[in-house]
Amino acid sequence: MGSEPLPVLEFEFMLPRGLVDAEGKMHRQGVMRLATARDEIWVQRDRRTQSDPAYGVLVMLARVITRLGELTTVTPELLEDLFSLDLAYLRELYNRINQQGEATIPVQCPRCSSHFQVELALSGES
Template sequence: MLTQTEFEFTLPQGYVDSEGTIHRDGVMRLSTAYDEITPLQDPRVQRNPGYLVIILLSRVITRLGSLDTINPRLIEGLFSADLAYLQDLYQRINQAGHTRLRVACPHCDGEFEVEATPVGESSATPQNASLRR
């Protein structure tokens, strides 16, 4: 079984570049230990620990629309809703390890796993599925 290492997403608002183009669709990869350790040496993070998320996201977002480069300056320019969305996505794919849920069909009681994808992400989320505890 292959482990998924990249996750597509769609930002709620979208990054607006200097020419007015909105970039919403992107890809985030799983983080590595190096991704999480290296920013701790950055003076911006040492002055303001809240800046850690900016550096982390600039390292793990591999694509955003048609932009050539993802860097901290770009992440600083995101709308608050997009930053919150990306922080949540980062946490879910890196801390939880996956976004799979065990569900039961309400009609036949058959159990199976589905990929749960919140609004704004690209995979389809099953409708009317109930969790079995």
């Protein structure tokens, strides 16, 4: 009796500002998957992380973001161009889905400034 692989949980997101690529295209919608132990090891072995531990967040995000707008390949170098607000958003999303096990994030209504929680949609769920 063979074991079946576990499904990869993915979370859709929308960046507050968006990433502008080299061609001037804006990318806001994306998908992030859960991190694995292999991802953690990869980040620790990365030479950029070893010389600058703060760079590790970009290496990790590049590994777990499976899609960003029309981009299917996300690199740490590409993520260097994120706006600070978007980087903070992605860090919070990563922490919530990987460390806290919650699929909700705090948001603020752009019209009335009310604060509330939004449940993140899991890709593939109906």
